[in-house]
Amino acid sequence: MPNLINFTKLTREQKMMVFDWRNDERVAKFMRSKNIALNEHLKFIDSLKSASDKLYFLVEENGEFIGVIDFININDNECEFGLYANPNLKNQGSKLMRIIIDYAFYELKVSRLNSCAYNFNEKAIALYEKFGFEIYDKDEQMSHLRLERANLEVKTI
Numbered sequence: 001m002p003n004l005i006n007f008t009k010l011t012r013e014q015k016m017m018v019f020d021w022r023n024d025e026r027v028a029k030f031m032r033s034k035n036i037a038l039n040e041h042l043k044f045i046d047s048l049k050s051a052s053d054k055l056y057f058l059v060e061e062n063g064e065f066i067g068v069i070d071f072i073n074i075n076d077n078e079c080e081f082g083l084y085a086n087p088n089l090k091n092q093g094s095k096l097m098r099i100i101i102d103y104a105f106y107e108l109k110v111s112r113l114n115s116c117a118y119n120f121n122e123k124a125i126a127l128y129e130k131f132g133f134e135i136y137d138k139d140e141q142m143s144h145l146r147l148e149r150a151n152l153e154v155k156t157i
Contacts, residue, residue, distance in 0.1 A: 002099055004069075007056040008049050014058055015045060018068060026087040030121050059099060066092045069100050071108065078112035079104060093127045101131060105149050113147045 010018065019041045021027055028034045036044075048054060056070040067085040081100050085092035104113045115133065117124040118141060125135075128145045132152055137144040 001061075002066075002095070003060040004057040004099070004103070005060060006048075007045050007058065010045065010058060014065075015042065017065065018058060021068070021084065021087055024087040027084045030084070030118060030124070059096060061095065064089075067096050069096055069103070071100075071104065073114075074108060074110070076110075078110050078114060079108060080114040080116075082115065093124075094130075097127060097131050101147070101152070105152065111149045113149075114145065116142045116144045119143055 005014070007018075019036075019038060022031070022041070023035050045056075048056060053074045054070070054072045055074065056068065058065060059067050059069055065086055066089060067083060070082045071079045072082070073080045081104065083093075083096045083100060085096060101113065104110050113133075115128060117128065119125075119138070125143055125145070128147075129135075131147065133145040133147045135143050136146045
């Protein structure tokens with residue numbers, strides 16, 4: 001059973017680990033802002049304490065930190081998610097996706113889950129599509145994907 005550690009509850013050591021992952025070249029190349037400064041990282045985490053439309057979690061499973069998931073633009077109907085795996089581990093994407101879908105639909109109780117990925121990030125797009133997400137918009141840089149809770153429940157029957 002995975003353990004979700006809210007970013008607002010991270011230890012100093014965990015904040016530094018997340019900072020290192022986030023700036024790792026294998027992760028940063030898929031982010032809108034490629035590298036972030038430590039003070040920016042710490043200030044962002046602190047800002048989450050008063051944010052009502054954002055949740056960020058460090059995911060731990062069997063004593064190992066496997067990645068980060070986040071939910072932004074949270075409202076009664078929908079939210080957007082993001083994720084990145086511990087860059088030193090392989091094959092964590094499906095685990096993180098299951099956690100995201102469960103949390104969004106059964107904890108946040110939204111009816112729609114959105115995300116976007118750079119068009120060149122074919123691995124992420126394939127992962128999202130594997131979990132039933134469909135591309136609803138695409139521009140020269142990004143693919144925008146969506147999963148409706150109603151569609152998910154039809155597929156699981």
